Amino acid sequence: MINVGVIGVGYLGQHHARIFSELARECGHIRLAAVADTDKARAAEIAQQYGCEAFGDYRDAFGAVDAFSIVTPTTLHYKIAMDCIEAGKDILIEKPITTTIEEADELIRASGNAGVLIQIGHLERFNPVITAVQPLLDAPTFIEAERLSPFQGRGIDVDITIDLMIHDIDIVLSLLDGKPVSGIRAAGTRVLTGNIDFAKAWLEFDGTHALFTASRISSGKSRKLTIFQEESYLVVDYQDMEIKRFFRDGDTIRHESMSVVRKEPLKEELRDFMECIGKRSRPRVCAIKGRNALKVALQIGEQIKQGWV
Secondary structure (H helix, E strand, O other): OEEEEEEOOOOOHHHHHHHHHHHHHHHOOEEEEEEEOOOHHHHHHHHHHHOOEEEOOHHHHOOOOOEEEEOOOHHHHHHHHHHHHHOOOEEEEEOOOOOOHHHHHHHHHHHHHHOOOEEEEOHHHHOHHHHHHHHHOOOOOEEEEEEEOOOOOOOOOOOHHHHHHHHHHHHHHHHOOOOOOOEEEEEEEOOOOOOOOEEEEEEEEOOEEEEEEEEOOOOOOEEEEEEEEOOEEEEEEOOOOEEEEEEEEOOEEEEEEEOOOOOOHHHHHHHHHHHHHHHOOOOOOEHHHHHHHHHHHHHHHHHHHHOOO
């Protein structure tokens, strides 16, 4: 039996609790044992809803829990994760892994020494469109990623590069099988917060270029990835879970829609976390991959801020 807990049950953390409760009913070897939040009333509310214990301090739950989802503001990730590692608990950390590369490296070292697993919550890796598009790739030459959202007041403790763009950075790094970034050009601005709210970044790889756009101040919501390759291109819609393939047919361009089995990405991510714990296997998005995505996102943010007066 894997006893799992959720640290931080705000907007996203409540869904972690819901899904762990669902997985417990489906699998039988998983139990949502605890939720923890500094807002004790909120913790009690979620605990009552899903039939588990509530804690105001996550450390008080160590005796009841084998593994945790850490769903707190990014600035708290390092401290909470290190406490969990020292207590011998496997952890899933919502993206990004930490606020700095130094913190990420320390968590990686500590988890290795303690023999505990770290999975990073880049849930788009578990979106069925990403699994479906991979067999269609044939030496991509150009990739364009667009991730736009209206202002919602969440995640504003970090730059948009860390809050949203990092999803697409991680996806592109995975699709290009770890090709190193050889060049970065970026621009962006603050509008509603003290951090970067809108950003564009141009990344160069060996044989491939990628253009990223991320905004949390848009009029609408868009989550799309376009992959260009010789004589064809693919349009991936994360929201609608659709893939369209456009291909050359003589002197014309034709297109076809690719069927995708719809699944909830967060549920697939948490299911994978539980399976990795049971098998003691490396997560699809391990701490090292989370660190690599963070490094690129931080470099983009630094370049943007260097251009500010």
